[in-house]
Amino acid sequence: MFQVGEYIVCDHNGVCKVLGIAEMPELKKDILYYQLEPVYSKGSRIFVPVDSDKLVLRRVSSEEEVEALLDEIPSIETMWISNEKKREEEYREVARRYECREWVKIIKTIYLRKKSRRLEGKKITYIDEKYMKLAEDNLYGEISIPLHLTPDKVEKFIRERINKAAVSVIEE
Structure with a gap:
């Protein structure tokens, strides 16, 4: 699991910063979501299930x-x-x-x-x-x-x- 503040690559969204991890009852109960901010598209937010196997989610290269x-x-x-x-x-x-x-x-x-x-x-x-x-x-x-x-x-x-x-x- 990624940590808040960490930079990750999120599929076609590119580099994103993890802003939070929380349930979002309005989307689906009992599922945790990453709240992501694309680094090069400030102001937008993306919500991705923590256990998503449909998207590439990985840490930014060291x-x-x-x-x-x-x-x-x-x-x-x-x-x-x-x-x-x-x-x-x-x-x-x-x-x-x-x-x-x-x-x-x-x-x-x-x-x-x-x-x-x-x-x-x-x-x-x-x-x-x-x-x-x-x-x-x-x-x-x-x-x-x-x-x-x-x-x-x-x-x-x-x-x-x-x-x-x-x-x-x-x-x-």
């Missing part, structure tokens, strides 16, 4: 987990699928997990696709654009918490970290 993920980014494999319909299905399937590593996989895949398409004189597809935004919003939103950064600073932080690691490898 600083140590984020540091390990950042070190792993260069080796995380991409999803190279040429069929447009199958690619969207794969993006959707990966996105449903709401895991940072999976968001990185989507971002890397689309970044490389975008680069490739640009060389061919083509634009990024709507589906790629949609899933890139979804992945970036979720990844940056989550890891901003343990890194004590605002989400808009996370991409730059990651790029600098990867570039610094690449320079270190070259210098060795």
